[in-house]
Amino acid sequence: MSHEPKPKPNDPNPELKPRLNEEQTIAYFNAKNIRHLLTSQIRAGEPFLFVIDDLDCKHYPGQPYESNIARVSTPIEVSATSVTDYVDVTGRVDYYAIDAATGEPKWVGKSERVVKKPFLIKDENLFVAHDGLFPVGPK
Numbered sequence: 001m002s003h004e005p006k007p008k009p010n011d012p013n014p015e016l017k018p019r020l021n022e023e024q025t026i027a028y029f030n031a032k033n034i035r036h037l038l039t040s041q042i043r044a045g046e047p048f049l050f051v052i053d054d055l056d057c058k059h060y061p062g063q064p065y066e067s068n069i070a071r072v073s074t075p076i077e078v079s080a081t082s083v084t085d086y087v088d089v090t091g092r093v094d095y096y097a098i099d100a101a102t103g104e105p106k107w108v109g110k111s112e113r114v115v116k117k118p119f120l121i122k123d124e125n126l127f128v129a130h131d132g133l134f135p136v137g138p139k
Helices: 022-031 054-059
Strands: 048-051 069-072 075-080 085-098 105-121 126-128
Touching (some): 022 048
Antiparallel strands (some): 048 069, 048 126, 069 085, 085 105
16 A cells, blocks of 8 residues: 555646647537536526636646536626625536546546635636536545
């Protein structure tokens, strides 16, 4: 049994598999006819997807992929500003990546948010939930 320390969430991990980047993921969503959504269209309790900015991906869980898609199951509030939009979330968030070699979505983790924490969201990265490709992951 190995007692090597596990990598910290923000440490580069050479074992991560290649995934589509932000631009490629948005193109994938468009090719799959997953509809764009505006922050003004988010409703409490209605799930949605958003593509995480490439510069922000290191803050989200994922093995063996670095996740760059979040499926937000329970949004509770949207706060818009002139520059950015924030969505407060409680409950479950599932994280996905799209395998660069196969083009298949891969579930890579989840988080349970019991304290309200905002997600920074750009409208161009916001989409209607698609349970066929991005369902709620395992418990």
